[in-house]
Amino acid sequence: MKYIPLSxxxxxxxxKTNDPAAIESEYQSRLNGYTSQKTTLFPLLNYHDGAQTSKYPIFYLPLPEIQNxxxxxRRNSNMIEDISVTLPQVAINQFFEFIITL
Known part of the structure; x- marks a missing residue:
């Protein structure tokens, strides 16, 4: 089956019963999947009946495009770091000031 958003x-x-247990089971299987990355963020969710909860952490699946x-x-950052080592301190300071004022 194609990956369908939980919503x-x-x-x-x-x-087609909208069984909450089936939806919860699917959520748990996605959350605890092998490649799932859990965050420490717990958003405040609002239900149609007015109830709220913040018991569900945000998670994501690292897609190949995102990994690439x-x-x-990371490679570009390492290259910039290698180049910056060869620069005099004055040039580094000017670069940081330029970046900050953008």
Whole structure:
């Protein structure tokens, strides 16, 4: 099955009962998946009946495109660091001032 956002998952389960246990089970399987990355952020969620909860942590799945961009960012950062070592302190200070004022 195609990866469906949890907000739409209840419309795709077979029995169409919007069973909260089935949705919770799917959430837990995604949260505890092998590649899932959990954060320490717990958003305040509002339900249609007015109830609120903040018991669900935010998580994400690292997609190949995101991993490639993160690797590219790391390589570029290392290259900048290597170049900055060869610069005099005055040039480094001017660069930081330029970046801060952008």
């Amino acid at each position: 739409k998952y209840k419309y795709f389960i077979e029995d 961009l993160a690797d590219q960012l």
